[in-house]
Amino acid sequence: MFEIFSESFQSIANKIRFNDDEKSLARAIDELKKVLLKNDVYHKAVKELLQKIELQTKAQGIGKQNFLQALKDSLQALLDTKGNQGFVFASRPPTSILMVGLQGSGKTTTTAKLAYYLKNKNKKVLLIPCDLQRMAAVEQLRQLAQQIEVDFFESSAQSPQQVAQEALIFAQDKHYDVLLFDTAGRLAIDEHLMQELQEVKTIIQPFETFYVADSLSGQEGVRNAEIFHQKIKIDGVILSKFDSDSKGGIALSIAYQLGLPLRFIGSGEKVADLDVFLPDRIISRLMGAGDIATLAEKTSSVFSEKETKAITKKIKKGQFNFEDFLAQIENVKKLGNLGNLVGMIPGLGNMAGALKNVDLDNSQEIKSIKSMVNSMTKKERENPDLLNGSRRKRIAQGAGLDIADVNRIIKQFDNASKMAKKLSSKGGMQNLMGMMQQMKGKFPR
Ligand code: GDP
Numbered sequence: 001m002f003e004i005f006s007e008s009f010q011s012i013a014n015k016i017r018f019n020d021d022e023k024s025l026a027r028a029i030d031e032l033k034k035v036l037l038k039n040d041v042y043h044k045a046v047k048e049l050l051q052k053i054e055l056q057t058k059a060q061g062i063g064k065q066n067f068l069q070a071l072k073d074s075l076q077a078l079l080d081t082k083g084n085q086g087f088v089f090a091s092r093p094p095t096s097i098l099m100v101g102l103q104g105s106g107k108t109t110t111t112a113k114l115a116y117y118l119k120n121k122n123k124k125v126l127l128i129p130c131d132l133q134r135m136a137a138v139e140q141l142r143q144l145a146q147q148i149e150v151d152f153f154e155s156s157a158q159s160p161q162q163v164a165q166e167a168l169i170f171a172q173d174k175h176y177d178v179l180l181f182d183t184a185g186r187l188a189i190d191e192h193l194m195q196e197l198q199e200v201k202t203i204i205q206p207f208e209t210f211y212v213a214d215s216l217s218g219q220e221g222v223r224n225a226e227i228f229h230q231k232i233k234i235d236g237v238i239l240s241k242f243d244s245d246s247k248g249g250i251a252l253s254i255a256y257q258l259g260l261p262l263r264f265i266g267s268g269e270k271v272a273d274l275d276v277f278l279p280d281r282i283i284s285r286l287m288g289a290g291d292i293a294t295l296a297e298k299t300s301s302v303f304s305e306k307e308t309k310a311i312t313k314k315i316k317k318g319q320f321n322f323e324d325f326l327a328q329i330e331n332v333k334k335l336g337n338l339g340n341l342v343g344m345i346p347g348l349g350n351m352a353g354a355l356k357n358v359d360l361d362n363s364q365e366i367k368s369i370k371s372m373v374n375s376m377t378k379k380e381r382e383n384p385d386l387l388n389g390s391r392r393k394r395i396a397q398g399a400g401l402d403i404a405d406v407n408r409i410i411k412q413f414d415n416a417s418k419m420a421k422k423l424s425s426k427g428g429m430q431n432l433m434g435m436m437q438q439m440k441g442k443f444p445r
Helices: 002-013 022-038 043-060 064-079 107-119 135-148 160-171 191-204 215-232 249-258 279-286 292-302 305-316 322-334 338-343 349-355 364-374 378-382 389-399 403-424 426-442
Strands: 095-101 125-130 178-183 208-214 236-240 262-266 274-276
Touching: 002 022, 002 064, 022 043, 022 064, 043 064, 043 249, 064 249, 064 279, 095 107, 095 191, 095 215, 107 125, 107 135, 107 178, 107 208, 107 236, 107 262, 107 274, 125 135, 125 160, 160 178, 160 191, 178 191, 191 215, 208 215, 215 236, 215 249, 236 249, 249 262, 274 292, 305 322, 305 403, 322 364, 322 378, 364 389, 364 403, 389 403
Parallel strands: 095 178, 095 208, 125 178, 208 236, 236 262
Antiparallel strands: 262 274
C-alpha cells in the first residue's frame, strides 16, 4: 500500500507548479481526496485531513514543499494516538499479552511472529494456546513454536480458562520475559466468544491486549475492532496482511475512529514479516522517503556485529566461500519479505512491488545453489579456487544440474565476491556508510 500512497502524493504535489496559485491547490486537494477515499480511508478522517492541509498550506504560502509538509504533519497528527508504541515490557516480568481477533485475521500467525520478534531481542517467550475452538489452531501454534524454537505450553485442559490458569502456574519461577496467549476467534462477533475472552482476560490480567485486524477488512474491520474494544478493552492493534492488495486506509481509519495505537504491521506469511509501527517511520514511508531506521534495526537483529566483522574480514581477504554464502542466504531469509526491505530504502519504494513475491525458500536458483554446495566437499566449499573442470563435472552430476548451470553459478559467485571485496575496501565501505548516515540525518528515526 505504501507504494500507492507515495506515488500519488508526489504526483499530486507536482500539480502545484506556481507559488500562490489557489486554483492548483484546490486541484491538488481534490485529487488527494480521491486517492484517500479510493484507499478506504474513512470519509470523516479525509474531510478533517484535507481541511488541515488546506489551512496549513495557505498559512505557510501555497507551494509544492509547503503542501507536502502540511500533508506530512496532518498524517502525523492523525496517526499519533495516545498509548504505547512498539512492544512495551511490564515493570515486573513476565509481560503477559492477550492476543484477540476474528478467525482468519492472522491471529495465530501474528502471535508466532511476535514471539520471533521478541526472541531476536533475546527475550524468553512462552506461547500459550487458548484457542480450543478451532482444533487445528493448537497444532498450528505448536508447529510455529517449534519452527522458531520458542517454548510452547502443552496442556490437556478442556477450556481456555483452564489452559490460561495452568500456564500461569507453570510459568512461575521459570523466568519468562513474555507470555503470549493466543485465543479463539469466530467468523463474526458473538456473545459467547466475548464472554469467554472476558473470563480469560480476568484470569490472565494481561499487561496489554492486542487486537489483530486483517488489513483487507476495510470499514467492517474497523467496526469489529470497535466492538472488541467496547467489550474487552484493547490496548493496541496489529494489522496483518499488509502485503496483500490492501488499500491500507484501515491503518488511518483505526487510528482516527478508535483512537487506538497501531503497534505492529504484518506483511507476509513468514514469521519474520512483522514490523514495529511507529507513526513517524510509517509516514516517512508513505511520503516515499523510506525507513532506514527500521531497516537498520531489522538487519542488526539478524546480523550480529561480531559476525558482520568476521564476514567483512573474510571478504576483504578474498576468503568468502560457499559455506559463508549459504549462511548469508539463511540470514537474509530471516529478514522476511524482500519487497518490504527494499521499500524501506529511500527512493526505492517503487521497486518493492517487483520484489514482493521473491521467495527465498522456494526460489529455483537458490535451490540449485544449495544442491550444488551440498555436492561439494568441505575443502571445495572453503576454497572455491579448487573447482577445476573435473570437479565441476562431478558436482553437476551430484546436484542433478547441467555443467553450464554450475559454471554460471560459480561465475556469479566470483563476481559477487569481487564486488563485495571492492565495497569492503576502505573507500567503498566508507562511501556506503556515509550514504547511510546522510539518509539517517535526513529522515530521523
Ligand atoms: P487466525 O484464524 O486468526 O489464527 O489466522 P491464521 O493465523 O491461521 O492466519 C490465517 C491465514 O492468513 C493464514 O493462511 C496465514 O498464513 C495468513 N496470514 C497471516 N498473517 C499474514 C500476513 O501478514 N500476510 C499474509 N500474506 N498472510 C498472512
